Every structure is written in C-alpha cells, then in structure tokens.
Amino acid sequence: VQELIKSALDPVIEQRLQARSDNPTEALLSIRVMDPACGSGHFLLAAARRLAEKLAQLRSNESGQEGAVRPQDYRHALREVVARCIFGVDRDPMAIELARTALWLEGFEEGRPLSFLDHHLQVGDALLGLTDLKALELGIAKDAFKPLSGDDKEVCKQLAKVNSAALKQLASERKSQQARLQLEDIQGLAQLRAIEALPESSTSEIEAKAQAYTRYLQTARTSHLAAAADTLLGAYLLPKTEGNAKTIPTTTTLVLTLQGSTLQTDQQAALAAAQAACEQARVFHWPLAFPQVFAQGGFDCVLGNPPWERIKLQEEEFFATRHREVAEARNKAERAQRIQWLSEGMLARHLY
Numbered sequence: 001v002q003e004l005i006k007s008a009l010d011p012v013i014e015q016r017l018q019a020r021s022d023n024p025t026e027a028l029l030s031i032r033v034m035d036p037a038c039g040s041g042h043f044l045l046a047a048a049r050r051l052a053e054k055l056a057q058l059r060s061n062e063s064g065q066e067g068a069v070r071p072q073d074y075r076h077a078l079r080e081v082v083a084r085c086i087f088g089v090d091r092d093p094m095a096i097e098l099a100r101t102a103l104w105l106e107g108f109e110e111g112r113p114l115s116f117l118d119h120h121l122q123v124g125d126a127l128l129g130l131t132d133l134k135a136l137e138l139g140i141a142k143d144a145f146k147p148l149s150g151d152d153k154e155v156c157k158q159l160a161k162v163n164s165a166a167l168k169q170l171a172s173e174r175k176s177q178q179a180r181l182q183l184e185d186i187q188g189l190a191q192l193r194a195i196e197a198l199p200e201s202s203t204s205e206i207e208a209k210a211q212a213y214t215r216y217l218q219t220a221r222t223s224h225l226a227a228a229a230d231t232l233l234g235a236y237l238l239p240k241t242e243g244n245a246k247t248i249p250t251t252t253t254l255v256l257t258l259q260g261s262t263l264q265t266d267q268q269a270a271l272a273a274a275q276a277a278c279e280q281a282r283v284f285h286w287p288l289a290f291p292q293v294f295a296q297g298g299f300d301c302v303l304g305n306p307p308w309e310r311i312k313l314q315e316e317e318f319f320a321t322r323h324r325e326v327a328e329a330r331n332k333a334e335r336a337q338r339i340q341w342l343s344e345g346m347l348a349r350h351l352y
Contacts, residue, residue: 001042004303013028013050013054024058025062032293032299033300033301034087034303036304037089037305041099043303044086044099047086048078048085048086052078055080056073075107075108079112082106082115083200087290088122090123091125091282103115103121112201113203114206116209119192125282125284130233136254136258140231140235140249140251143236145160145235150239150241151240152245154242155245155248159240159248162252163251166251170255188223189295226288230271231271233283246269247273323338323342325338
C-alpha cells in the first residue's frame with residue numbers, strides 16, 4: 001500500500017503544490033483520489049493519511065509553529081481530506097459499508113458527528129458503464145447485437161438491421177445539425193455542488209445533507225441522461241430471444257429518450273427492460289455518479305491493485321506464426337539456439 005501511495009499519489013501532491021504555490025492548503029484539498037475497486041478501503045485510508053499529514057504540516061508552518069504536528073490538528077485535517085478528497089466504488093455493498101466505517105473511524109473528531117460519505121463512496125460495477133456521455137451521441141454500436149450464448153441469431157440479425165437504419169439516420173441528422181442531444185445536466189450539477197458545500201458540524205446538519213442527497217438521487221436516477229445511458233448498456237446486457245425481441249432497445253429508443261420525446265409502447269417496454277437489466281448488473285455511469293468531479297476534468301489520482309498474474313511465454317505457439325524455423329526445432333536446446341541466432345540477425349545464415 002505504501003509503495004503505491006509513493007508512486008501514484010506523492011507525485012500528484014508535489015505537482016499540485018508547485019502549480020498552486022499561492023494557496024497550498026487549498027491545492028491539497030482540491031485533489032480527488034479514486035479507488036474503483038476499493039474493498040474495505042485500505043488504499044483510500046492510506047491516501048487520506050498521506051494528504052492529511054501534508055495538510056496539517058502546511059498549516060503548522062503557515063501559523064509559525066514549525067515542528068511536530070499536534071494530534072488534534074492532524075485529525076481535523078484528516079476529517080477534511082476524507083470529506084473532500086476521497087472517493088471509492090465497489091460492486092459489493094458490504095465492502096462500501098466497511099470502507100465507510102473505516103474512514104469514519106479514522107476521521108473521527110471528538111464532539112463532532114460522523115461525516116456524510118454517501119456521495120463519495122458508491123456501490124456499482126466500475127467496469128460496466130459509461131465513462132464519457134459523448135458516447136450517447138454515437139447511438140448504440142452494432143456490436144451490441146452480436147449473437148452471444150443463448151441468443152437467437154435471427155432476432156439479432158433483425159435488431160441489427162433496425163439499429164443500422166437508425167444509426168444512418170442519426171449520422172445524417174448530426175451532420176445537418178438537426179439532432180440536438182443534451183448531454184449536460186447543469187441543474188443537477190449545481191444541486192450536487194450545493195449539497196457538497198452544506199455544513200456537517202452537527203447531527204441535524206448531517207441529517208439535512210443526507211435528505212438533500214436523497215432528493216438529488218431521486219431526480220438524477222429519473223433524468224433523461226440516466227435513462228439514455230441505461231438504454232445503451234441495456235442493449236448489450238439483455239438476451240436477444242424471440243420472446244423478448246420487442247423489449248430490446250435500439251438507437252431510435254436511445255435518441256428519443258435523450259431528447260425527452262414521447263416513447264411508443266414498445267419503446268417504453270424496451271427502456272424499462274434496459275433499466276432493470278442495468279440495475280441488476282449494478283451498471284455504474286461515472287459522469288452521472290460523480291458529475292462534480294467530471295465537471296472539473298476527472299480524478300487526479302486513481303489507486304488500485306497492480307496485476308499479479310504471471311504470463312509464461314510458450315515458445316512454440318509464439319513463433320509458429322512468426323518464424324516457423326524456430327517453432328519446428330527438434331527440442332528445447334535447438335529452439336533456444338535458433339532464438340539466439342534470430343536475436344543476432346543470423347538465423348537464415350546458420351540454417352541456409
């Protein structure tokens with residue numbers, strides 16, 4: 001964990017402090033750290049501690065009290081960092097509960113309530129969902145209707161044909177600027193920013209913030225952007241069979257949903273099926289989950305486990321389509337010799 005913090009977060013801290021040397025404390029608090037598979041929050045805790053240490057030290061230096069940081073100053077800095085800088089996602093609701101509890105315990109200040117973290121720690125599949133809402137402008141790709149295991153090939157063929165016609169129409173309308181697709185939720189973004197700015201000094205203020213966020217979620221989850229994003233993902237997730245062919249969304253449904261137009265009965269059924277499939281799969285649309293972060297360009301630091309898998313090179317398979325002279329060697333020793341010749345550019349000279 002510490003090695004990851006050194007290699008991923010420390011450079012971001014130094015870069016931000018250099019860029020905003022006029023206000024270093026605000027520079028630190030403007031850093032947004034994300035763990036897209038946070039589990040119980042080990043990486044997030046380490047990041048919060050690192051940022052809090054730096055923040056407390058800066059404030060100590062600014063006040064002329066250079067030296068050791070007082071414990072209460074560190075804990076206050078940690079609470080601020082947790083509230084403003086730390087974000088996490090996990091597919092397991094229990095993991096999010098554990099991460100939230102860990103951050104609560106770490107950032108506890110005597111006499112103050114536990115911070116509101118629901119809008120920073122969210123449940124969802126970080127690998128399944130949109131990362132850029134501009135993808136909605138392109139409609140639903142033809143790959144969504146490729147037959148998979150259990151799909152009816154004829155149904156997929158018909159859906160792909162209908163979708164292809166809709167894609168051509170969308171491309172034509174975009175070229176002539178007839179298709180005006182609204183990809184920003186300015187009102188929702190302002191609402192969430194206002195929620196983030198609400199005070200958290202008492203339990204009543206925390207409760208008010210929680211209620212405000214609940215109201216925001218109810219609005220955000222029924223927005224035309226959320227419905228359109230689910231329509232796009234639903235086209236991939238839903239099984240294409242003869243029984244539910246009419247409940248598979250195509251680009252026409254996506255565009256009408258995005259425009260806020262009235263849907264026909266079949267299109268309404270397709271939208272509902274897509275939303276249900278996305279909810280079951282815990283689809284996570286990043287710009288809709290964290291609009292306040294994406295409005296500022298995204299996260300500054302993303303933490304995660306490095307890949308531990310070891311890849312073993314199979315020499316015969318690797319060289320079979322590249323250099324058959326190596327693959328057809330009689331044994332391992334001869335193959336190693338030929339690889340050596342190949343690396344020296346002398347394979348053909350030795351063989352022929």
